[in-house]
Structures are given as structure tokens and as C-alpha cells.
Amino acid sequence: MPGLSRIVVGLVLATALLASVTAAGADDALAPSDDVLTRSRGHLHFPGSRRERLNIQGVVEAEILRPVLEAFHQRFPQITLNYRDASLGPRPTPDRIPPNVDLLMSSAMAQQYRLANAGLARPLGDGAINPDWPQDARWRNELIGLTHESLVMVYRRELADIAPPPADHAGLLALLTQQREALRGRVVTYNPARSPTGFMAVAQDVARSQEAWALFDAMGDTDTRLQDTTADMLDGLIKGRYLIGYNLIGSYARRVVREHPELALQVPTDYALALQRLALIPASAPHPETARRFLRFITSSEGQQIMTTQTPLGSPLLIRRASAEHDESLAPIALTPGLLALIDPLKREAVLDRWQTIFGRHGAFPPQAVKGDVE
């Protein structure tokens, strides 16, 4: 299929171009400063009183994480703290960790697992983690799941005018096939080719059941829009561009839905994938001690208090406590070597090939449609 490969080449070129542009911007942002906290949208800088430093790279928007970072800075004012949202920077290559990063956080679990599995992470150290932290949110004392969040559907309430809103995956498939014309261009989901988290979601859906491809076929038939971040999907839903969003990160969605009564959140009743944001201290980290201090802070009850009250990220400790009465449909993605299968090069290629066959044939996958924000 020659057309497809041309599209792929175009995509790669566009990504590279974008990467070089944002990389230049990021370098700018790293220039030393004393009092300015926000250097750019994806970069926070807290000047410290002493020479200690901590460079965190994550894929959470800087503004969302800001309360936690501020609290940490107040607690340890001597540490110069840099937070960089990698989704805005150069595309991280899957096998390499950028130098000068002390703490790497990402919800792309498979990538994080792959790095730690290859021995590129340091031990988190004794006592760095709250001892109450759930065991299934840790691996080898090298990976720690900082948050625990499900992937959900969000729809606008006016969808009910067309059809009853879906409650599970089968319901969504039925809705898409029955209301193909009415929903054309008004469904949104992650772009797995651009977002590692989106790829995780697609790969997990497919790994659970091949029936997922029927859903994605139906999505392709309705010209489903592809976005790189949950925030972008929510933005389109608020503005009314989309009626249904599929596979949004629950923590973000829940906060937005609370503020926007025209939106409704549906946790799929058959199964809801649950992601963890995994943190690791790279073996190449120049300041592993400050990274450990940050982890100790964020997993402490104080840090978790801030995470639950001032950010939408939530706390795995609370979820653990609540999960007893929680629905059994929660399908947590476990920290096992099976994650490696999700990002097997051949398999990734196959999934993306098939994905692009579905979405490319409707012209819904033009490279130039890609925006800068990636999660």
C-alpha cells in the first residue's frame, strides 16, 4: 500500500520538524532565572537558595502539577526545581532517557517499564516510598505508580436527543454503527501514533479483545477525530465540536465534568482500563537524592493530600481504600513483563498500520492535522 507508507513518512517528517522547533524553545526556557516561576507553558522553574537541584520530566501539564511542586518547594526551599512537560518538548525516543533528568514520570506505562526492565533506572532507595503504598504500584523498587486512573467516556448531554448514551464498549459500537451520519466528525479519541498513552489504551483494548477493532472500524467510519491529549479532547467537548469522547483520562475528565454540567462522564461498565503514572529515577540522573526526596514527599500523606485536593490526579491510597466498593469493571494495567508485548516493535507497527488503514482511508489521518500537544 504505497499511499500508506507515504503518509507515514510525512508523519515522521512532521514530527521531526515539530520536535526541533519545540526543542529550541525548551532550551530557551532552561536559561537560568531567579524569580520567574513559569518560563513557558510546559516549564516551571523554582529557584532554590542552595546548589541542590532537581529536574523532573513528566507528561502532565505543568499547571496541573503546580500545587504539588509549589508545596515541595516551600518544604525544601534550598532545592532548585525544574519541571518540564515532555509532551511539549522533543519526542522522547523510547529507548533513551534524556540526560540531566532526575525523575521521569509518564503514564506511558509500557515505555517506562521497558526502560526500567533494561536496567536504565536506579533503585528508589530505602524509605523513599510511603510503606503503605500499594504493592501493585511498584516494581523492583525501581518503578512506582504515582497515580491510578481509569480511562472513561465523556459525552455531551444533548447526545441523548439522538440516542441513549452508551454505557459500555458494545453500546458505543452499536451507537456508532446506528448513528453513523449523525455522529460523523463528532467523536474524538486519542491518536495512538502520536501519544504513547493513547497507544497504550488502543493496545490494551486490542489485547483484551480483538472485538476492539470493530469499534475502531466503526470510529473510522464516523470520521472520528484524533487528539493528542485528554485536555484537547475535553476542550473540543466543552466547545461542542465533539459529542462523544472515548478513552479520556478519568482524573482530568472528572474535574472538567464537575465544572461543566453539559458534559457527562461514563465509566464503561464492562471494563475500564486503569493506568498508572509511573515514575523512575534514571540511572543517568545527576541528582538522585533530591529525586528520592521528592518521591518521599509526594507519597507522604501530606503530598497525597495536595494531590487529591488541589490536583485532579488523585491518590492511589484513596483509590485502594475505595476500590472495595468500586465496580469490578476496573481493569488495572498491571506492572508485569506483559507490558513489553504492547510495545513490541513489530506489534506496535502492526497496530499502527491497521489503525492508519482504518483512519487513513477516510482522510481523517492527515499529518498536517497534528498539533503540538502530545500526551
Next chain:
Amino acid sequence: MKPSASLHRRLLGGLSLILLLICSLLLLQSWHSARRSADRAHDRLLTSAAQVMSDHVSWRDNRLWFDVPASALNMLAPQGDERVFYTLVDHAGHPISGNADLAALTKALPAPGTFEAFSATLDGLSLRVGALGARLTGWHHREPYTLLVAHTLEARRAMALQLFRDSSLRLIGIVMLAVAGLLITLRLALSPLEHLRVRLRARAAHDLSSIDVRVPRELEELLAALNALLTRQRQVRIHEQRFIGDASHQLRTPLAGIAASAELALRSHDAARWQQALQEIQDGTHRATRLAEQLLSLTRLDSPEAPLTRHPVALETLAREQVLRLLSAADRCGIDLGLIDPCPAMSVNADAWQIEEALSNLIDNALRHARSQITVGIDAATRTLYVEDDGPGISAEAQTDALRPFHRCEEQGTGSGLGLAIADGVARAHGGHIVMRHTSEGHFMIGLHLPEEHS
């Protein structure tokens, strides 16, 4: 003298040492076998995982296709925290898929249908790698390929440690039982010794009777030797008691004579009688003194505290001197005492005083029994210094008894009965013995056989 280590300690030490040695060998062996078992079990895991994976290798779009199963990867991490690696390489060794280049760790890829496991190091991580050679099973494509799977060694180590700990605990239990058994057995086995010791210690000093106690075979010889010693001691004591009795009896006879003479003289007022009594008292005193001297000689001969001082002694000179010394006494008895002529020369390494004593006793004895003639001579061929007389001699059956102290052949003799015993003592002290026989002329010959000293 420092006592040598106790039997108990020797046995316990030796057996414990052996036990310790066996224990260490068993521990070593169990560690190796634990590791081997862990390796075998986990190598089988590698095989299974590789086989499950190979079911997912296919041919698609003119190339090898691999749909890596998550379950197979999970299988490779039995504890959940092992690092897991896999690689699919085609027949030419080009990697098709995987998360590490495991093919670089092996020199030769296995032939299709074979599996091999080996240890390797990847970026500083110790790994156990399994390589499965396989072939596509389609009708049109029968491409060979190799699946390599690897994991880090946590599960193996944990299992080996667990197995080792279990077998060590068992071993410790066995050793403790063995030591307890050993202590009890030792105590039981050594109890007859303890029993014997108690019996010996409780014994009175004068009790020389045999020890009658049941002992194990190993102690029987010791006990028999001990009992033999006791028997000898008993005989020696009887002998000594008899000797003392005889000596007192012998001493009493001259003393009683002296007392009787003195009493008679005191009752008399006759000076001639006094003279005679004094003469008798002097004779009695002489006899008593002679007896005392002989007793002293005998005691000195038997005494281990008076060792022989040996010098070369010319026997012919010594014999001539003795003959000369006793010539007057012989004359008084009307006996012809003489030295054989020619007298051969003979030299012995001996204590001169003792030989003199022996010879004078033999001559003294002969004077008592000879009728008219005594000849002192030397037989160089048989190394014998002898005295020959023409008396009745001693019959063959009485010869052994004659050497016993205080034995006299006739009841009313004048001798002390110690002379032959002394001669015998001297002969034995010099490694020789007494020879007695009747000669062809009917004379009786008694002599000291003095062999050449071997030392």
C-alpha cells in the same frame, strides 16, 4: 607427668570432626544440587516460554511476523520482578523483533528443533538465556528462525536459597540428633571403665584379692594383667612373711643360747664356768652376727636401690684368696681345702664383693657337709666357678628347694640356711644361675654359672 587426653574427649573429638567433615560435604553438595534444581526448573520455564512464543511466529507480508504473547513474557518472570528480554532472529541472524539483542550473546544459533540454555551478561545484568531454534510450519514457508528469551536470576537464587535452607535445616536436625546420640553412646560405652575405677578406689590397701567384675572384651586383658599382678603381689607377700618368720626364728636360736649360758653362769660361782659361758656367749654372738650379715647381704642382693657396680674380676685370684682365708677354718674341721691345680684363668665383669660373698657361702656350706675334702675350681669352658666336696650332696629333687632361704636339708644343721640363697641371688644378679650335680667320682659339685655380659 601430664595426663594424655581423656578417652571421652578423644572419641568425641574424632567423631565430631568426622561429623563436621561429612556435614560440610553434605552442605556443599546440597547447595550445588539446590542450584542445579533451581536452574533445571527455570530452564524448563525458559523452554516453555520460548515454545509458547514460537506458536505466535508466522509468515505475513513476505516476512517473519511475531505477535509476542504477553502471557509468555509474564511466564518468564515467576516472581514478577525479574527483568525479561526476548529476541526473534531470522535464519541469517538478523533481529526481527524484541527488546534486546540477545542474539549477540550467543556464538552460534541453535539448529531448528533444539533448545539450549546458557548464562550471559547483558549491560552488566546477569542473565540466563534460552535459545529455541524452530521452523515455520506453514505449507509454503518453512523458514528457520530462533527465539531467544532471557531473564535475570532473582527467582533462581530465591529458589536455590529456599531449597538449600530446607535441606540445611534437615541436616542440622540430623546432626543435633547424632551429637546427642553420640554423647549418650560414649557415656554408655565408657561406663565399665568408670565402674572399674570406682571398684579400685574403694579397695582397702591390703586387699590383694582378684578383682571380680564383668568388663567388655577390650578391658578383659587389662583386668587379667591387673589380676596377675595382684596374684604375684600376694605371693611376694606370703614369701616375705615367711622369710621374716624364718629370720626371727633363726635369730632367736643363738639369742636363746646366749640367754641360757648367761643364766647358768650367773647361778654359778665357779670362774671356770663363767669362762665357758663367756665362750658360749661369744660363739652365739658370732652366729647371730653371721646370720645378720647374711640377711643383710640377701636384702642388698634383692634391693633395687643397690645397683651392681661391675668391674673385671679375675676369678682365679679371687678363688685363691678365699681359699687362703678359709684354710684355717677348714683345718679346724679336719677338712682338706684346696684350689684345683692347674687353675685356669677366667675374668668376669662382676661385682667383686658379691662374687666373694657367694663363693665364701658355697665353701662355708661345703665345710659343713664335706667328709674330708673340698676343691674350689674354675671351669672356663662352661664359665663356672665351682666348689666340689665329697659329702653326700643334695639329691636332684631337693635341689630347687635348697636354694630357698632358711631351707636346710637336714633338721639339726649348724648353718643358717641362707648360704645357697645368697649364692643363687648373686648368680641371678649377674644373669647366671646355680649349677649342681654329682661328679663321676661321686663328689657333689655346686657352682656359679656366670655368662658373659651382653650389653
